[in-house]
Amino acid sequence: MFNLIRGTKDILPQDQKYWDYFKDNAFKLADIYGFERIDTPTFEMTDLFLRGIGIGTDIVNKETYTFLDRGENNITLRPEGTASVCRAYIQNGMHNDAQPKKLYYFTSIFRYERPQSGRLREHHQFGIETIGNNDPELDGEIINFAWTLLKKIGLKQINLKINTIGNKNDRNHYIKSLSKYYLESKWSSSECKDCEQRIKINPLRILDCKNNDCQNFIASAPAMVDYASKSTLEHFEKVKSYLDLSEIPYTIDSKLVRGLDYYTNTVFEITSDQNKSQNALVGGGRYDGLIEQLGGSSTPGSGFGMGVERVINEIISSKIEIPSKNREKILFTSINKKSFEQTIKFKLLARNNNIKSELSTINRSLKSTMRYANNKDFSHIVIVGDNDEKNLNYISIKNLSTGKQSNVNEKKLSHFLNKIQ
RNA sequence: GCGGGUAUGGUAUAGAGGUUAUUACACUCGGUUGUGGUCCGGGGAAGCAGGGUUCGAUUCCCUGUACUCGCCCCA
The missing domain is CATH 3.40.50.800 (Anticodon-binding domain)
Structure with a gap:
């Protein structure tokens, strides 16, 4: 008897209707918004993800499926979608096309994690990227897309959180004073081992800590906004006004930081009210330095990834009716x-x-x-x-x-x- | 990586230290010559693996494994 590999799932005939429903909605909306489909390979050179996602991140440190193939190439199964799309953008000279290049993908994602509800080792993401333009309206547009899609699918209880983490300069200033704050405060004697690591590797992530002790320090820690440059703030204001115009409700969460290093300026997350944990359905933001980091010329971009299994869980738990296509x-x-x-x-x-x-x-x-x-x-x-x-x-x-x-x-x-x- | 729970036919379950291992759903065959959904009858089909305690373990204990839930992190 053979069983499934831990953290993987069969999608059985009786469940296919949910997948079809999701794809029908997602692909149709992508088309309406002017996005074109791209498919990239399941695996890439490991370096692509190291450079793209960042060496200090959990995803790269302990969650990738990495191996040497028979030709001794160091290969990694795709742990997220954006890096591959950017690689394809550079490699195929898409900067010669009309900008911004608007792409969408639907693909498996592999992360070596402990499986639990809403978390798998192979899951699927639907994502979009707009590359080649740093207009804040584009951030608004991708958020608008994610929100509209989830609403169209029929989800009722979803929340949008947005934040800005500034450009590289802003962030360096901010991280410096954040580290200073922590190291000089009484926090340094705290018990949170995770944060001891974080302050060395990726201080921003401290803001994300759920530990109660840390929370107290986070509350009075310096805020990103105070270190944001004028252009960062202007950018953020424009994103907000785009959302206001689209009549999409949002909350500003100054503690929202993402787990991938490539984000700049706008970051956002859409969560569900239904589940307590693993409730992030969509995560995304702007990544203006990424293409350059990967060896292209300086090119801005913005996008999101949507967890398909999680959305389908929501569809099922909120008992949304799937239109049936019964034929003779x-x-x-x-x-x-x-x-x-x-x-x-x-x-x-x-x-x-x-x-x-x-x-x-x-x-x-x-x-x-x-x-x-x-x-x-x-x-x-x-x-x-x-x-x-x-x-x-x-x-x-x-x-x-x-x-x-x-x-x-x-x-x-x-x-x-x-x-x- | 850390912690909790669970493990019995395909699915969902019951139970007790010694039974032919319960029940329901599903599946399959049939209920007079060629007609379904209800009803009735028959059938196939099960105690995760290894060790221990015991005359005897599916049941108690340990280990492993898997699943599951939570933490971390993420979608």
């Missing part, structure tokens, strides 16, 4: 061996007409066949009887929802198959 579906059966070959021909004819159809196995009773038809939601059953007299009405067509049945000949059957198509 015919089950063919024959009552004896003699008419069986005839039945095969009819079934093939139906399929040529693009009608969903199946042939019931001959070695079960008509009763069982009827039960099968009922279980599998067939709309019609066609029973082929004795075909000795070709011109007689030896074929029965039964409508399983009304129970009505009529006897027809071959001509009328093919007429029927044309009609219901």
Whole structure:
């Protein structure tokens, strides 16, 4: 017996409708907003993610699936979507296209984590990126997109949090005084081991600490806004006014920091009220330094990643009705061996007409066949009887929802198959 | 990486130191010659792995594993 690898999931036939529903909505909206699809490989050179996401981050430090392939190449399964898209942007010279380049993707993401509710080792993200323009309106637009999509899908209880973490300069100033604050305050004798690490590697993350002791210090820590340059503040104001114009409610969360190093200026997160933990459905923001970091010329960008499994969990737990695409579906059966070959021909004819159809196995009773038809939601059953007299009405067509049945000949059957198509 | 819970047919469950291991759903066959959804009957199908205690363990204990939930972090 083989079992699933820890942290992975089968998507079974009965769940496919949720995935279809999500994709239908997401892809259609992306098209409306002017985004084009891009697919990048499942794995890339490890360095791409090291440079992109940042060496000090948890994702790169302890969550990647990294290995040497048979050619000794150091390879990593994609732990997020943006770095690959940016690589493709640079490599394919997309800066020569009209800017901003607006791309979307739908893909598996791999992170070696302890699985729990809403967290897998292979999950799927739908994401969009706008590359090549640093207009704050574009930040507004991607947030607007994420919000609109979730609303369109039918989620009611979602919250948007936004923040600005400034440009590189702002942040360096801020981090300096933040570190100073912590090291000089009584906090330095605190017990939080995570934060002891954070202050060395990525001081911003301290703001994110859930530890109660730390929270007290966070409350009176210096705020990013005070270190933000004029242009940072202006940028943020414009994002906010875009959201106001779109009538999207948001809260400003000055403690919102993201786990990937490449963000600049705007960062945001959309969470759900339903689940207490793992409630982040969408995370994203602006990444103006990333393309340059990856070896391209200085190019701004902005985007988000949306956790598909988490959104689907929300769809299920908030009992959103999925529109069904029920089509006519015919089950063919024959009552004896003699008419069986005839039945095969009819079934093939139906399929040529693009009608969903199946042939019931001959070695079960008509009763069982009827039960099968009922279980599998067939709309019609066609029973082929004795075909000795070709011109007689030896074929029965039964409508399983009304129970009505009529006897027809071959001509009328093919007429029927044309009609219901 | 740390902590809690759980482990019985496909699914969901019951139970007791010694039973033929309960029940429901699902599946499958049938309930007179060729007709379903209700009803009735038959059938297949199970105690995670290893060790210990015991005359005897699926049941008690330990270890492992898996699942699950929480922390960290993230989508």
